[in-house]
Amino acid sequence: MEGRQGIDDLLPADACSRPAVDPALEGKPIGPVWSAPPAPPVRHGLLTEAPRTDKSAVAQQICDVMRLMYQHEFVVANDGNVSARLPNGNIMITASGVLKGFMTPDQVIECDPDGKALDGRRVTTEVKMHVAAYQERPDVGAVVHGHPIYAVAFSLAGISLAECTIPEIIVTMGSIPTAPYATPSTYDLPDGLRPFLRDGDAVIMERHGVVCVGSDLFDAYKKMEMVEHTAKITHAARTLGVVRPIAPPGVQALLDTRKSLGIRTKNNLCEGCGAREVCAAPLYPD
Template sequence: MTEFSLRLEMVKIAKSMFERGYSSGGAGNLSLKLPDGNLLATPTNTSFGDLDPDRLSKVDPDGNHLDGDKPSKEVLMHIAMYRQRPQAGGIVHLHSPYLTALSCVDGLDPANCLPPITPYYVMRVGKLPLIPYFRPGSPRIAEEVEKLAAGHGSVLLANHGPVISGKSLREAMFNAEELEETARLYFILRNGPMRTLTDDQVAELEQVFKGKM
């Protein structure tokens, strides 16, 4: 895809997510990898609902601002994930309701914040590790993302929200949708008996879908 078509795709995806309540106000940020190796990102203090394709931020792989409006202060955590996941072509950071609520729950398993409720969570996400709380924009977030990203395409920032990658921005959006739905199901089920996939069932999914997760 050309840079122009990727700009249009980012605006379209962002608006769709805004209209479905995955982002409100100026919350959250998106990025994608351009054919020349640079990154396109949502600018700081902009709404997913009314992005201008000509004013999207362009940065190089080190985070230097090349073109467009000033990038989000959180672009460094996107760069950290791309650095460890060269297969990633797009990243979504959301403040979506159920995942943000999950990030505030005490006593989460830091290795995997959600149980394997459905095979689709396992197939698309695998496991969702937790990163301790740091203030938004802190360089510590990028450092912690980089420690986990080689083995995990998605992470949850405590009291903040998820960071989710995909082979393209479109796939990252699909992964975000699956993850948000899993968090919604978790809150529906958590106060009653919950049947999750067994270790053997999870292992089978990991074997069958290895390389696609």
């Protein structure tokens, strides 16, 4: 390789023996020292009580409910949406396109009663469903929507969960009807839901998800848990054999219990679905 210099020829003779860092500076900062800000307090538990006038508390509750929905696999990724109605009629609702299991209160948006964001941000495309629920039910303070696996699977298979099989459901919610399929995010969906929401607090939307309404966020959320739990129990029972409905006198006794507890749901069992003979006529018409 005559006539060409190697890299060693270009370096001073003592290059390899020289330390890369001046020993006098080693371990010392080269400029102003940056230190991380103190970590925010880690939140454990849920904010279950909050005055409806306290918007930041309501926003935190929405995040708490959304996190519970994610933990229970009622939603994944950006699925689902949760809202609460403020005393002035405005709606606090989850933003569009956010990871719902990890929401922060700044991702909750205040809308007018028609679902239009006050600050121009993009709310969930399913806000129409929430608006419809509030319009149909002046008693409702919160709406919870998710895509729970078992409840939706039953609708894909075309199997109704509105049968009189589980006493707790008959007493608390009457039944769990399924609304016919409608394209998500269109007006067909809320319009198809309206008759079901008028009479009941929980509805499965065929091939899509579940919507539950309640007096407050946790009341609505609890119904979502109950719907999915019912779907899981029914699924387990169907793998074991034929699901046997409660006999008409038993249903009647549960309805008496419901009345004595003062539960006002108008969902008279299978009035909407016609699943059972005993339910063909409303037992307690309003």
